[in-house]
Amino acid sequence: MVTMETAGVGSLFSALHKRGYKTVAPTIREGAIIYDEVASHSELPVGWTDKQDAASYRLERRSDNALFGYNVGPHSWKKFLFPPIHKLFASQKKSHGFDVQTVLESKDSYAFVGVRPCELAAIAIQDRVFAAGEYRDPYYQAVREKIFIVAVNCSNAGGTCFCASMDTGPRAKNGFDIALTEVIQNGSHYLVAESGSKRGAEVLNELGQPEATAAEIGAAEKILKKTTAAMGRKIETKNLKELLAANPEHPQWEVIAKRCLNCANCTQVCPTCFCANVEDVTDLTGTKAERIRKWDSCFTLEFSYIHGGSIRATRKSRFRQWMTHKLSSWIDQFGTPGCVGCGRCITWCPVGIDITEEARAIREHQQIQITTS
Ligand code: SF4
Ligand code: SF4
Numbered sequence: 001m002v003t004m005e006t007a008g009v010g011s012l013f014s015a016l017h018k019r020g021y022k023t024v025a026p027t028i029r030e031g032a033i034i035y036d037e038v039a040s041h042s043e044l045p046v047g048w049t050d051k052q053d054a055a056s057y058r059l060e061r062r063s064d065n066a067l068f069g070y071n072v073g074p075h076s077w078k079k080f081l082f083p084p085i086h087k088l089f090a091s092q093k094k095s096h097g098f099d100v101q102t103v104l105e106s107k108d109s110y111a112f113v114g115v116r117p118c119e120l121a122a123i124a125i126q127d128r129v130f131a132a133g134e135y136r137d138p139y140y141q142a143v144r145e146k147i148f149i150v151a152v153n154c155s156n157a158g159g160t161c162f163c164a165s166m167d168t169g170p171r172a173k174n175g176f177d178i179a180l181t182e183v184i185q186n187g188s189h190y191l192v193a194e195s196g197s198k199r200g201a202e203v204l205n206e207l208g209q210p211e212a213t214a215a216e217i218g219a220a221e222k223i224l225k226k227t228t229a230a231m232g233r234k235i236e237t238k239n240l241k242e243l244l245a246a247n248p249e250h251p252q253w254e255v256i257a258k259r260c261l262n263c264a265n266c267t268q269v270c271p272t273c274f275c276a277n278v279e280d281v282t283d284l285t286g287t288k289a290e291r292i293r294k295w296d297s298c299f300t301l302e303f304s305y306i307h308g309g310s311i312r313a314t315r316k317s318r319f320r321q322w323m324t325h326k327l328s329s330w331i332d333q334f335g336t337p338g339c340v341g342c343g344r345c346i347t348w349c350p351v352g353i354d355i356t357e358e359a360r361a362i363r364e365h366q367q368i369q370i371t372t373s
Helices: 006-018 117-130 138-144 198-207 214-230 240-246 252-259 265-269 315-334 355-364
Strands: 002-004 022-029 032-037 048-053 056-061 085-094 097-102 110-115 148-152 178-185 188-195 276-282 288-295
Touching (some): 006 148, 188 198, 188 214, 240 355, 252 355
Antiparallel strands (some): 085 097, 085 288
């Protein structure tokens, strides 16, 4: 492990640019911290934090110049790996027939800087969906293979986070090239950096930073313990899969359905949701056609439409599908829950529906009892 002054983060950006990466990092746009391409570390939200609660998000000035003193915003890294609107192919009529151009390859190599531990877990989940198993997404694979990840451990617990209870944070365990922990205390401000891959180690060596002292490593550890202790929300995951599967007619589903607008915000901000629709578009002359993939959501009536009608015709059935999939049937499909505890669906739900409270309500008033041994 090495210790970096904040200026070292500027050198880190330069080292990544030198290797041909486009750097994507948190930055402020239109009153929120989002992920976008940035030219240097000066575009990070230095000295800002985000205050989050159910249906509430606002930026505030911090009393220091923290580079990473905030948590996750409305964007997630999935927009680069699994774009919201993506052309799958285009065809053009020629004298001999149609020329078809697939648009599958990605020209860009991205360095994601500022990936939170819960987001690493979300990327690992999407890897299982898009890049493992029988059906693989070649575009996802092409982008994913070229990504360099600089993770940032969380020095603050966000208002809606519950990663500790999902075992996905606040410390990054794997899946990164470099992981940083920012320490601000007693007039000092530095980052403890560790490598998680060979290329991460090469970049850190090139930066020529000093070895971290035991005191600096200890200070970083203490901050992460404090973050865990400060997390205000949690989900009891024990037997949750069985609990939800056994309670499809629980009265709580009706209670939520009366509040839920079926707006689909929760699925759009979620870093693991992967539902999409495919549209074919032709021009009026009949000479061009395109196939476009767009993010969709289990909250739309059309998403479950098959000949004759939608399978999930009620709000209750759509909310139940979302939450039961996230916390129960996802485990059957992919071996882990589909929720990493990032809290985005709570913050960005316009009516403040909180997945942690709903899971608790179902557990506390079980219709079909699940014994917890
Ligand atoms: S379900 Fe909510 S808390 Fe869980 S990963 Fe998705 S947005 Fe984050
Ligand atoms: S839970 Fe909230 S964000 Fe999700 S569909 Fe319902 S109202 Fe919209």
